[in-house]
Amino acid sequence: MRTSSTSLMARIASARARQVGATLARQTSIGAPGMINLASGTPDFPTPPHVVEAGQRALAEGKTVYTAWAGLPALREAIAEQLRREKGLAVDPESEIIVTAGSQAAMLTVTLALLDPGDEVLVPTPFYDEYRRDIMLAGATMVPVPTLLEDSFEVEPSALEAAITPRTKAMILISPSNPTGAVIELSTLLRIASIAHRHDLLVIWDELYERFVYDGFTHASFAALPGMWERTVVINGFSKCYGMTGWRVGYVAARREIADAMLPIAHGMTICAPSVSQYAALAAINGPTAWFEEVLAEYDRRRRLWMQALDAMGLPYGRPRGAYYIMPSITSTGLSSQQFARALREEAKVMIGGAGGATDPFNEGFVRGSLAAPYIQLEQGLERMAAIVKKYQGS
């Protein structure tokens, strides 16, 4: 007799695996012929040549063995130097930085090292879904704090404060944001800092998209606010701003006691981040930066295209001021997020992200568009999307 995969899952998988598994939609194929991907989380510019060369050199020189668990000392020093130069932070490369296999591993390391069952973590929504799984894997509870499209999805500090209970241990903040494109202004960060101080909370601060900012906005780092280094865990990495998603290098920076708690977990996951990739990341951080200006100008051009197209479709959105995403509300079509994504995929061969539904109830009513596709493809994809929106708005 054949056992169904559901009952096999119930027998074999841990309760934890079943719980997080229920929140993860199966990866859909984006390679179907004629499909236009308006959902990509991967920047569409290549890893800069000087970074690729550094990786190749490391390979050729046999730098293919484990590095120090916390990462190559030279890379940690370069990260500390960048944090000092760009944010005015004094971080000890020896004891306060851990290089991880992508910032995804950094986030899980943080939740496993700092959270216990029963702890609550505030997360502004719509949000990056992995946060929920990482909090769940630690046995803790995510407390959603909705943000409003009308506020361009910027978190309202009083809403954060209203969600605090005696069990609240931390909040996860991201700026610029995946999936909303929101940025958190300095004045808002200062209000949040005073809440964090008053309620003695940790702040897990994801700044993976920090160089993608538009409209003259300057990224402000939470950890650099007066008194906040003590309670902030900085998550960052090389994937998005250096076109290095597949190299898998990220890092976490936090005061020594926090880093000490994380190191055994990071070690348990991967021992160290990929060695060759760390040499490439070192070249990225020490290398030229001017090339990124062109990337940013092009992403800004695409952002304007998206906004124009959504205006023409009559779909409201939060004006994205950072990252490379835009979140329109699709409720005027009468479809759920999932139904809208399916209609786009099946009727117009267009992929859109943030499908909502049972796996993603906090993002319901919205979809996530991406700027990470060539301009001409965006034009075509948005034209197709306009036809679908018109069809359902009119029916």
Ligand SMILES: Cc1ncc(COP(=O)(O)O)c(C=O)c1O
């Ligand atoms: C907000 C956010 N954090 C973390 C990650 C993980 O990135 P990586 O592990 O490639 O550094 C992503 C990837 O899309 C992301 O959007």
